[in-house]
Amino acid sequence: MPKTAPEVHADLVLEPRDVKFDWSALPLHWIPDEPVATHTINVLHLLLPEGERWFIKVFKDALPLITDESLREEVLGFIGQESIHAEAHQEVLDHLLTQGLDPRPYVRQLAWLFQRVLGEKPRLGPRQRRENIIERVAFVAAIEHFTAFLGNWALNSPGLDRAKADATMVDLLRWHGAEEVEHRSVAFDLMVHLDPGYLRRVRGMAVSGPLLVHLWVRGVRFLLAADPTLRGRIKPSWREAWEISQRGLLPDPVQSLRSGLRYLKRGYHPTQEGSSAQALGYLATSPAARAAAAR
Known part of the structure; x- marks a missing residue:
């Protein structure tokens, strides 16, 4: 039998936080002299607006299935935070377009994937629809x-700071990252609430993990090819990504793989990842959050 997930939603209150980013001075290569590192991280801006809108739709579909009021409140807070995340990353996409890099062809493909392939299936009976919702929740988890x-x-x-990466972009990554750490348990707890079976978790990772890697690789290739300053001169490689990660500008691929394997341990729970105290500490000092509060 799988271990029961820790009770974490007794004192978790998720609130959407208003933020204000000024992208007017953002350079196309916001990590100086590092176009591959820049565009590898820029894939986030391609994936997240459509992806997080899909998360929101899945969680709204799941709301009628939730019987735990505390978990319901977490899910509503999660929906609010994800909505603001999507808007913030959409602003970056709009800025890229003004710099001559058109992200729309790739984004249209993502919209088709999330809406048509991973979206709600029409003409399902009540039992099939419930199963489809739970399966999509497992993908989100x-x-x-x-x-x-x-x-x-x-x-x-600290590698981003050493490389003198654009401060506004670094704040976006850390503000968003802090909220991801803050609400890291919600999707997992919702999945377990709807289906505590271990196989559901494995199936969710078996689909989502490879799909995420595939989309990321395609996104890097797309951005490097679409960058008007590079003219297709740079081709990404796994070796270069590894070397960049060792300079602290990208996550370590080995650590990323180990993270995925941790998720498959029977006793795993997302509270084992990251620090809520650190996340809340950054959210209290984020320049974008403070700028919004000062308005």
Whole structure:
């Protein structure tokens, strides 16, 4: 039998936080002289607006199935936070377009994937519809595991500071990363609430993990090819990504793989990833959050 997940939602209050980012001075390569590192991280801006809108739709579909009021409140807070995340990353996509890099062809493909392939299936009976919702929640839970991993990396990535990465972009990554760490348990707890079986978790990771890697690799290739300043001169490689990660500008691929394997341990729970205290500490000092509060 799988171990019961820790009771974490007794004192967890998730609130959407208003933020204000000024992208007017953001350079196309916001990590100086590092176009591959820049665009590898920029894939987040491609994936997250459509992906997080899909998360929201899945969780809204799941709301009628929740019988735990505390968990319901967490899910509502999660929905609010994800909505603001999608808007913040959409602003970056809009800024890229003004710099001559058009992200729309790739984003249209993502929209088709999330809405048509991973979206709600029409003409399902009540039992089939419930099963479809739970399956999609399991996909979200697996992806949220990796977003929490990335968020923890962003909060602990001095390499970006050493490389003099754009301060506004670093704040976006750390503000978003902090909220991912803060709500890292919600999708997992919802999945377990709806289906405590271990196989559901494995199936969610088996689908979402490889899909996320595939989309990320395609996204890097797309951005490097679409970058008007590079003219297709740079081709990404796993070796270069490894070397960049060792300079602290990208997450370590080995640690990323180990993170995915941790998710498959029977006694695993997302509270084992990251620090809520560190996340809340950053959220209290984020320049974007303070700028919004000052308005």
